[in-house]
Amino acid sequence: MALAADRPPLKARDYKSDIKPVWCPGCGDFAVLSAITKALAFLERPREEVAMITGIGCSSRIAAYTRVYGFHGVHGRALALAGGLKAARPDLTVLVAGGDGDGLSIGGNHFIHACRRNMDMTYIVMDNEVYGMTKGQASPTTDADWDRSKLTPRGTGIRPFNPAALALTAGATFIARGFTGDPNGLAKILVSAIEHRGFSFVQALSPCKTFRPEQMEWKKHVRGFAQPPTHIGALAAERLHADDGMSTGVIYQTDYPAFQPGGGEPGDPGQFEAEFRI
Amino acid sequence: MTSNNNCDISIAVTGSGGAGSITAGELLLSLAGKNGCFGMMRRSFGPQIRGGEAAALVRLGPQPIECMNDHFDLWLALDWQNADRFADEIPLHPGSLIIADPAAGETPEVVRHLGLEVLEVAMKALSKEVPLGRPNMIALGVLAHWLDFCADEAGKLIDHAFHDKGGEVVNDSRAAFTAGFTEPGIVEARSRRQVPTRCDPASVGERWDLSGNEGCGLGAIRGGLRFAAAYPITPASDLLEWLAPRLEKLGGSLLQAEDELASINMVIGASFGGVPSMTATSGPGLALMAEALGLAVAAEVPALVVNVQRGGPSTGIPTKSEQVDLDIALHGMHGDAPHLVLAALDHADCVLTTEWALRLAEALQTVAIVLTDQNLAQSRALIPRPQFVLPEIPARKTAEADDSYERYAITPDGVSPMAIPGTECSTYVADGLEHTESGKPSTAAADHALQLDKRQRKIDGFEYGEHWADVQGRGDIAILTWGSTASAAREAAGRLEEDGTKVRVIGLRLLMPASPDRLAAVLDGVEHVLVVEQSHGRQFYRYLRAYYDIEADVRVLARPGPLLIAPGEIVRELEEWS
Structure with a gap:
């Protein structure tokens, strides 16, 4: 095999697999795939040193569409699986991706604790405010009055929550929002997120053309945050709560040691037998 | 006497939660170890952290002991609070002795109606004569004298146990021990009664003091374990706590998860990264892990789960033993999900079975579930050093x-x-x-x-080799069992053998895949098979019906926990049958 240094630099397309996505034409997730591969190419990460961990849902299929190591696991548990991988293999670049249902509903507890644990990984939630793969049900980010789901024909009647604000409260050390209508901007955010040492959370506004066609109007509302990123939590919280959820960019980044268990030297497993001897 | 050996003694030390009965029992077991005995100690307690009830159930003898006896010879009560809650776990016989504190008030009716000899020792009052002395150390002294144990060794053990609490606690605990050891009433009573003879420490070879949970941890480490994910659950937490500092000393790590859904997924993630990994849990946790175990099977990622069974379903009786997670371990996954299920038979076997399970999981890139139970996992045993040779596993x-x-x-x-x-x-x-x-x-x-x-x-x-089961003895009667119940079955077979009845005991270690041909071979010539299990729903019997053709007549001795199946029960069942 050629040494890593001798290999020609990889282009974004080298990080894409030849499997055709199941996504509908016009799905925002294509742009996320594009942004991730661009970011990896920009960072010159060797493919074999990257792991893409996902759960279940339309967007979670992304693991198969990248050409890095991947794990397409069970619904909602991608962050937990990634935590175990990172604990055992701190040398890997760990990316976790999924949808709003996967990450914020069934995986909500893991989201909170992954933020809090602050292991060095990047989590991308492709937020389209709907469960797509199960044919259009409301998620934790769906507006209370969205009445197009057969499951909640009068709307959920329940307020959505703001995932970026939750990430901030739970202890994520990098929080950003991107938009799939701006794949280059999203790729830039992802570069910063991957380079950040700690848990980086990126909410990617990713319209669902099939179940939420009205989201195709998002491009008219999305704009950058007026202010540069802050490291002050209270300030970030204020901005997030004042915002309508359509501002993009890095909101918050702070320097807090990433958590990494273990780190000891390899030892002899026989050493513990002595403690049982009478 | 119901004991089959006059050196064999069973002692219960009870008290309200926090009274120190468990500490006294643990030190008594350690002291017995220093004095050349074999033995084991079970803990029995309620779910309360403090203010409940706690019993140290100790059995000591000159031969390796792996199960509790049918009866207790001595019950030392630090106090009588809530004694009725565990009285049925401390069966007594007409020769049993009660040692109680007069300050604890009247002997409760559950004990009094038996009309046993009660020896009063003013443990509380004696402890008050030493500033930091506690009644449980008086009790330890009393028991050490009763068993003719070496007081110097006890002093060293007390030093070790209370070292962290400072010199005054150590000194006063030693003084309290001595007060108990020399208590005139005990000295006089002992001279009247036949008491066990001690063993010679030099003659018994290397012995270990091992709990089942520690045995599983050690086995996993021997099998190559370098990562564990943990979510606390009784009675599996001590296994995870044992692993935490030791994995770090091996260059590995343990990660505490937010729930069992996370812990099993962390295991799968770490194993995907190439690191042999496990978690430990109990019934409700295993139920939560079932979905991800199906993932590990489908994605072919090695994963080990040690499941310490407790009374179920739901929270059930979380601090006590039952063999009731067999169904979920075998069949709890969705889809067709072939995987391995193993069960440890005794303390030493926890080491073997867990090491074997992890090696198999790694070689076959699948899920291995090891079943133990609270009785085995949380008891300590003084045993010959575990020695076994596993077959070569890639x-x-x-x-x-x-x-x-x-x-x-x-x-x-x-x-x-x-x-x-x-x-x-x-x-x-x-x-x-x-x-x-x-x-x-x-x-x-x-x-x-x-x-x-x-x-x-x-x-x-x-090719799994000879470890699929532990087969002992021969005869046209067989006891077919699994898990910690195998120890009671072995002891029952030993007693029957003394009476001239030969019994073969088969403890299945590899439950899935089943080994019908191997079982048929060891049952060749057997006319009666007694199936023994601690499950109301007869989970093991139904498993046998599903996977094996047994030609002999079959009877089932099955009942729920938390009361353990005693050797005498098995003997009676077989005697009634023949």
Whole structure:
């Protein structure tokens, strides 16, 4: 095999697999795939040193569409699986991706604790405010009055929550929002997120053309945050709560040691037998 | 006497939660170890952290002991609070002795109606004569004198146990011990009664003081474990707590998860990274893990779960033992999910079974569930050093760098090389979706059939060797059992043998895949099979019916926990049958 240094630099397309996505034409997730591969190419990460961990849902299929190591696991548990991988293999670049249902509903507890644990990984939630793969049900980010789901024909009647604000409260050390209508901007955010040492959370506004066609109007509302990123939590919280959820960019980044268990030297497993001897 | 050996003594030390009965029992067991005995100690307590009830149930003798006896010879009560809650776990016989504190008030009716000799020792009052002395150390002294144990050794053990609490606590605990050891009433009473003879420490060989949970931890480490994920649950937490500092000393790590859904997924993630990994849990936790275990089977990621059974379903009786997670371990997954299920038979066997299970999981790239139970996991035993030789088991088959790599390639033995992240040009996606040989998601019937067959074949085709069961003795009667109940069965067989009845005891260690041909061979010539299990629903018997053809007459001795199945019960069942 050629040494890593001798290999020609990889282009974004080298990080894409030849499997055709199941996504509908016009799905925002294509742009996320594009942004991730661009970011990896920009960072010159060797493919074999990257792991893409996902759960279940339309967007979670992304693991198969990248050409890095991947794990397409069970619904909602991608962050937990990634935590175990990172604990055992701190040398890997760990990316976790999924949808709003996967990450914020069934995986909500893991989201909170992954933020809090602050292991060095990047989590991308492709937020389209709907469960797509199960044919259009409301998620934790769906507006209370969205009445197009057969499951909640009068709307959920329940307020959505703001995932970026939750990430901030739970202890994520990098929080950003991107938009799939701006794949280059999203790729830039992802570069910063991957380079950040700690848990980086990126909410990617990713319209669902099939179940939420009205989201195709998002491009008219999305704009950058007026202010540069802050490291002050209270300030970030204020901005997030004042915002309508359509501002993009890095909101918050702070320097807090990433958590990494273990780190000891390899030892002899026989050493513990002595403690049982009478 | 119901004991089959006059050196064999069973002692219960009880008290309200926080009274120190467990500490006294643990020190008594350690002291017995220093004095050359074999033995074991179970803990029995309620779910309360303080203010409940706690019993140290100790059995000591000159031969290795792996189960409790039918009766207790001595019950030392530090106090009588809530004694009725565990009285049925401390069966007594007409010769049993009660040692109680007069300050604790009247002997409760559950004990009084037996009309036993009660020896009063003013443990509380004696402890007050020493500033930091506690009644449980008086009790330890009383018991050490009763058993003719060496007081110097006790002093050393007290030093070790209370070292962290400072010199005053150590000194006063030693003084309290001495007050108990020399208490005139005890000295006089002992001279009247036959008491066990001690063993000679030099003659018994190397012995270990091991709990079942520690045995599983040690076995896993011997099997190559370097990562564990943990979510606390009684009675498995001590296994995880044992692993935490030790994995770090091996260059590995333990991660505390937010729930069992996370812990099992962390195990799968770490194992995907190439590191042998496990978690430990109990029934409700295993139920939560079931979905991800199906993922590990489908994605062919090695994963070990040690499940310490407790009374169920739901929270059930979380601090006490029952053999009731067999069904979920065997059949609790969705889909056709072939995997391994093993069960440890005794303390030493916890080491063997867990090491074996992890090695098998690694070699076969699948899930292994090891079942133990609270009785085994949380008891300590003084045993001969565990010695066993496992058959040669190949390490996890990994892939070299290869441009045409296929993760789920169909191979003759069903095991395909696994590329570990970091291996160049062999990237793949581990997938719970059904997939092609390359790992590409597929809903095609042919791919599903091929992959299902591959995952079954690798398990069915493996040569597991002689460790599938522990078979002892011979005869035309057999006891067929599993888990910690095997120890009671072995002791029952020993007693019957003394009376001239030969009994074969078969304890199944490898439950899945089943070994019907092997069992048929060891049951050759057997006319009566007694199935013994601690389950109201007869889970083990139904498992046997599903996977084995047993030609002999079969009877079932099955009942729920938390009361353990005693050797005498098995003896009676067999005597009534013949």
